[in-house]
Amino acid sequence: MIFIQDLFWNAWRALRNRSRNRLRQWIGFGLSLGLFNVLLLLNLQPTIAAWSTQVSPAQPRLGDTLAVTIQDSTGQPPRIQFAGKTYATHTMGPNRYRALLPTTPLDRPGVQQLQVKSGSESQVISVSLGARSFPTQYITLPAGQDGNVGDWEFDQVDAFKRIVTPEKFWAGKFIRPNDGEITTIYGVRRYYNGVFAEDYYHRGVDYAGDYGSPVIAPAAGRVALVGYENQGYKVHGNIIGIDHGQGIEGIFIHLKSIQVKLGDVVKAGQVIGTLGDTGAATGPHLHWGMYVNGQAVDPVPWREEGFE
């Protein structure tokens, strides 16, 4: 009986909350309509700039992807300068442009200036980047093992991470690429033999799924990198790189098998390979790295909130 009572109670509460929200929306709408009329009457219409900029999320933290959306009627796509780098914007609609900017655990938290350049004009916006603490790992390396690996492999992968395709292939929220439990989250920092590794952070998420379990594409895209351990991918192992468009790239490494080829267009949820332990892996797991304009960001906001 208590269970049924709870059900009624919850349903009633849900209805009440919903009508409250409606009421709030109507009050908000009424107030803004009133304000608009007052402005019209006083002939104090707000001056509309040729362009306006919006940055989200409102309170970003290290590792977040910043979405900078610009309404610009000057007829040419604006450019953005942030943290010493210049980013192109992509057309999202009539007079509407957007750039996605990476932030990482290596960035310094605090207020940073974001400059939007449109034609000969520019606008500066302050972005407050919130601090975030990441878990720490202590790794002991035996003497003589300096982790020296060939440049060839990293050159291939770095070139992939830098791809910026104007088209946008993904739609909606990203989905998890494997059913396995998450064993290492994004951003974990490390000490090697007691020395803090300034440039290291875990550039992705590890899933400890079953050996041979399916690895799926978290979102649509085009396969822009396929590499095998026996071709020289000694660290990454068997690797797939998916270009999701507009500077968003995903890598899937340590794979057992690869079921796509270079140039394939994949859908969200499509099986692309299987989970393995190739390359420098201590056990079977999938490492999924998400890159925004070349920098590894936290994939979690892409899965939970999504980006337009």
Ligand SMILES: [Zn+2]
């Ligand atoms: Zn990893």
